[in-house]
Amino acid sequence: MSESRSPVDVETRLGQLAAHLTWPVTPAITDTVAARLEAGPARAGMRGRRGVLRGRPGVRGRPRVRGGSATGVPGRAGMRGRPGVRGRPALVAVVVFATVVAVLAATLAISPGARKAAADLLGLESVHITTGARPAVPRLPAGTAPLGFGQAVTLDQASKRVGFPVRLPTMVPFDHPDAVYVSTPPPEGEVSLVYLPRPDLQLPGAAQTGVGLLLTEFRAQLEAGFFGKLAGPDTTIEALTLRGQSAYWLAGAPHALFYRDSAGDVFPDTLRLATNTLVWQAGAVTLRIEGDISKARALAIAESIP
Amino acid sequence: MEGRPLDDRLQAQQALVREAKGGSVDAYRELVRAHEEVAFRVAILITGNAADADDAASEAMVKAFYALDRFRADDPFRPWLLRIVANEARNRRRSSGRRARLAERLAGGAGSGRPGGGARLPSSGASGASGAMGAAGAAGALGASGEAAPSAEDTVIAAMEHRALFDAVGALGERDREVVALRFFAELSEAETAAVLGCALGTAKSRLHRALARLRQALPAEAFDV
Numbered sequence: 347m348s349e350s351r352s353p354v355d356v357e358t359r360l361g362q363l364a365a366h367l368t369w370p371v372t373p374a375i376t377d378t379v380a381a382r383l384e385a386g387p388a389r390a391g392m393r394g395r396r397g398v399l400r401g402r403p404g405v406r407g408r409p410r411v412r413g414g415s416a417t418g419v420p421g422r423a424g425m426r427g428r429p430g431v432r433g434r435p436a437l438v439a440v441v442v443f444a445t446v447v448a449v450l451a452a453t454l455a456i457s458p459g460a461r462k463a464a465a466d467l468l469g470l471e472s473v474h475i476t477t478g479a480r481p482a483v484p485r486l487p488a489g490t491a492p493l494g495f496g497q498a499v500t501l502d503q504a505s506k507r508v509g510f511p512v513r514l515p516t517m518v519p520f521d522h523p524d525a526v527y528v529s530t531p532p533p534e535g536e537v538s539l540v541y542l543p544r545p546d547l548q549l550p551g552a553a554q555t556g557v558g559l560l561l562t563e564f565r566a567q568l569e570a571g572f573f574g575k576l577a578g579p580d581t582t583i584e585a586l587t588l589r590g591q592s593a594y595w596l597a598g599a600p601h602a603l604f605y606r607d608s609a610g611d612v613f614p615d616t617l618r619l620a621t622n623t624l625v626w627q628a629g630a631v632t633l634r635i636e637g638d639i640s641k642a643r644a645l646a647i648a649e650s651i652p
Numbered sequence: 653m654e655g656r657p658l659d660d661r662l663q664a665q666q667a668l669v670r671e672a673k674g675g676s677v678d679a680y681r682e683l684v685r686a687h688e689e690v691a692f693r694v695a696i697l698i699t700g701n702a703a704d705a706d707d708a709a710s711e712a713m714v715k716a717f718y719a720l721d722r723f724r725a726d727d728p729f730r731p732w733l734l735r736i737v738a739n740e741a742r743n744r745r746r747s748s749g750r751r752a753r754l755a756e757r758l759a760g761g762a763g764s765g766r767p768g769g770g771a772r773l774p775s776s777g778a779s780g781a782s783g784a785m786g787a788a789g790a791a792g793a794l795g796a797s798g799e800a801a802p803s804a805e806d807t808v809i810a811a812m813e814h815r816a817l818f819d820a821v822g823a824l825g826e827r828d829r830e831v832v833a834l835r836f837f838a839e840l841s842e843a844e845t846a847a848v849l850g851c852a853l854g855t856a857k858s859r860l861h862r863a864l865a866r867l868r869q870a871l872p873a874e875a876f877d878v
Contacts, residue, residue, distance in 0.1 A: 356817075356868050360836035363814045367837055370702040375688035379713040380681040530703060 495538045496529025504528050508535040510631055512563055517650035519544060520559065536564035541637075550638050552621050559637035559647075566632045568592055568625060584641075586626075588648055593626035595641050624648055669729050673720045680720075684713050687730060691737045693838045694848055697830070698741035705741065712740035731847035734840070738848040820870045828863035835860055 505512045507528045514521055523539035530536065543551035543558035551558055581598035624644035625634040633651070635644050665686070671679030691713065695705035716723075716736045723732055821832055834845045846856035 356864055356871065357836070359813070359817055360821075360832065363817050364837050364839060366814050369693055370696060370705075372689045372692045373702075373706045373710075375692060375706065375710050375713060376681055376685040378710045379684045379717070380677060382710075382714050383677045383680065383717055 495525075495527035495540065496536070497527060499526050499528050501526055504537045508537055508564065510563075510565060512537050512539070513628070513631075513633070513651045514539070515561070515647050515650040516652065517647050519547065520561070520647055520650070523561070532564055532566060534565045536562060538562050548639075552636075552638055557637075559635065559639065561647075562634040562636070563631055565630055567630075568594070568627050568632055586645075588626045588645070589628070591627040593624065593648075595644070596623040596625070597641070598622075665729060666725055669720070669723070670725050672717065673723070673725060677717075680717050683729065683733075687733055688713075690730070690838065690840070691734065694734055694737055694834065694840070695741040697833050697838055698738060699745050704744045708741040708744045709737055712737040715740065728843070731841075731844045734844055735847040735850065738850070817871065820867055823870060824863060824866060827859065828866055831856065831859045832863050832867065 499507065501512055501514070501523075504526050512526075514523070520541060524542045525540040527538040527540065528535050529538065539561040540557055541549070541559040541561075543549055543556065549558040581596055584595040584597070586593040586595055621636050621638045622641070622644065623634060623636045624641070625632065626648060627633075628651075633648070635647055637644070639647075665683070668679045668683050672683060688709065691709040692705055695708040695712075696702055699705045699708055712733075716733055719736070723729070821829060824832065831845060831849065834840050834848055835842070840848065842857055842860070843853055845860070846853045849856055849859070851859070
């Protein structure tokens with residue numbers, strides 16, 4: 347690691363530098379591509395990582411399958427282990443985009459001043475370089491990692507990034523998230539407030555992720571017309587109102603919900619914890635609580651958010 | 653490079669390519685899995701952001717599947733695929749050209765000639781809260797448990813050296829920067845670099861050669877004195 351200062355050829359040094367570059371996490375391209383191919387050739391033209399389904403909810407834009415593909419590829423190769431998916435295009439879209447995660451961070455373990463140099467070099471707007479001494483960004487213990495929370499940030503940074511003030515419950519201990527993340531999509535960003543399990547407070551960790559509670563906030567409108575129809579058989583949906591606006595309690599293991607972004611496009615957003623979920627609207631912002639908790643508790647937490 | 657010998661892996665890959673040519677999505681899925689990372693990195697070097705890179709790589713992989721009948725199974729698959737990825741990424745870069753041009757302007761790159769070795773952004777030190785965005789991506793924040801930490805001193809020295817080099821690469825012109833980043837940061841072979849650049853192997857080699865020469869010039873002995 348401690349290369350001497352004696353002249354070393356630039357190629358060697360570039361090779362060493364490369365070892366110190368941390369790239370943005372590679373998204374689940376394989377899943378995206380496989381699902382699109384399995385959905386058939388016509389879907390290959392469907393663009394956009396969020397599976398933008400333009401149009402009104404309920405109008406399922408099943409693309410016409412063109413008469414025979416040029417390559418003779420079967421229109422729908424078997425979707426292994428996903429019976430019932432065929433013929434349900436919107437659900438396919440969920441599968442396609444379920445695991446797509448963009449993490450706009452490239453890190454390089456060097457000084458803070460080099461941050462912009464990195465951005466310049468790669469032409470990235472959001473390249474970041476880490477230093478040994480990081481600002482106080484709380485982080486989760488290794489092993490807690492669910493996919494796709496994005497970049498760890500402070501609350502202030504999160505608010506700046508998404509352009510609206512991130513709301514915190516006033517209920518203890520949810521007034522202090524253990525970690526805060528920002529990710530895209532949606533284009534304007536999504537804030538994830540992560541709470542570790544608190545067995546002492548009857549807050550268990552979700553089975554797969556080890557996260558106790560997740561509060562997600564982003565600018566979008568709920569699109570119940572979509573997600574109501576697409577909830578799996580194991581999910582029950584209850585329509586509620588919270589402070590006069592739409593809210594839904596989803597019990598079971600909901601897979602994804604649908605929202606409409608500020609451009610009017612409907613997009614699915616995967617639930618991260620696959621646990622009970624409360625989702626509601628607060629003005630232009632959608633908030634969502636996921637966790638292995640009761641409806642009453644979820645509502646209490648939600649109502650403690652000013 | 654561990655694992656099976658290269659020949660075996662190439663043969664396994666060729667078998668997958670043949671199956672995929674026959675329409676097997678499952679076989680193609682394995683090919684995509686083996687290439688998604690390099691495809692994404694190439695795309696990000698071209699598009700300049702992860703979202704577009706994701707789109708471009710995915711779109712390219714889908715297109716490549718339908719173009720497989722034009723691919724000869726005995727040819728190397730990776731350069732062929734990466735070329736499609738690069739084309740798709742360029743299309744996207746064009747469509748989000750405004751952003752790219754902005755980044756370029758910030759970099760003091762194209763158009764303003766070659767900036768001096770120490771090109772810095774005016775705002776460099778005070779990049780502000782949003783620029784200092786924690787920097788811990790999911791990988792850093794959540795998955796960084798495995799690596800043994802080097803000593804603090806080593807880290808500092810290496811960091812200074814890396815920074816000087818990184819700055820110098822960043823100060824190259826766009827064409828030089830691109831070829832160096834593809835070859836050394838995305839760690840492509842020369843043939844793959846040529847495929848991505850859409851030029852002949854010899855052309856890619858000489859572009860790289862010239863870029864490295866300029867890089868050496870830009871790196872005086874005291875370059876590490878940062």
